[in-house]
Amino acid sequence: DYKKDDSFSNRGMSFEDDIQESNEYYRVHEKAVIHKKPTPLQIVNVHYPHRSAAVVTEAYFQKPSTTDFNGVYKGLYIDFEAKETRNKTSFPLKNFHAHQIEHMKSVLSQQGIVFVLLHFRIHQEIYLVPGSCFIEWFDNKDQARKSIPKKEIEKNGIPVSTGYLPKIDYLAALDKWLHNQ
């Protein structure tokens, strides 16, 4: 069921880098146009040296108000968050901020497609999990579980194949999901 090859492994590349390489593959092959949003920074001071490029000398990281990636695939609005965990048996919900979940709800209410790419680093397995699942898990987290068992992710998610080109073929998993809906 779960397919992977040696080219997807821990070579110092981050999960997000691998996704960005896959996005680049999709873009060049005209399969989809999906980009990572830059890290939001609050810029406080900029220095303008004579004859050279402006330098930001003081800035602070801001919490992103949305998810990591968005774009367009066959006319569909695509929006997703990439998360990874070193946990072996579950995914802790504290990895999500409330505003990310709010953003996912807003996207759904506009009929966008929203999901989470979830990487179990130790197992080297990636699942595409519908955003609606995470919304439900997150909204019930005070009453119910603080983390989601891997078995539950496997039940609700679609396994994402990894390989050489693209490294993380999440559009193939998305096609399966859309086909079964």
Add this chain to the structure above:
Amino acid sequence: DYKKDDSFSNRGMSFEDDIQESNEYYRVHEKAVIHKKPTPLQIVNVHYPHRSAAVVTEAYFQKPSTTDFNGVYKGLYIDFEAKETRNKTSFPLKNFHAHQIEHMKSVLSQQGIVFVLLHFRIHQEIYLVPGSCFIEWFDNKDQARKSIPKKEIEKNGIPVSTGYLPKIDYLAALDKWLHNQ
């Protein structure tokens, strides 16, 4: 034909700020989910002071590889660039980078909706101009014009009403455009 009121004017607010306020209005009223992408910065040095927030102490501005804004509206992928000029009679094409035009082409090939919100600051007029027009103008700029006469913008664009809430009602102009297609 062209409607505006006093609340849209030069009060130190930038055109992009006014668009972001309008996006916030659309989001809260569940009309659309559209965000500005953060300015991309190449972070070179980060300082981690004891007991306080990390400070970026050296970073450089990078050229954005896409447009300013994107999101979802009634299931449609929306992508646009905001531009303004103090020119009275034309819009200089040098305001566009080649990679922005490439991005617009890619979005069109994925059946996304792409346009430019063009602000003539002196006239206080805004037009929603289909991306396909700018692609054509830009691709012919060596053979033809280096700037686009305002009359040509008026002919191809849809006037955007400005007011109190939302300040820049570009979705109303978009509806008109989509309706006439």
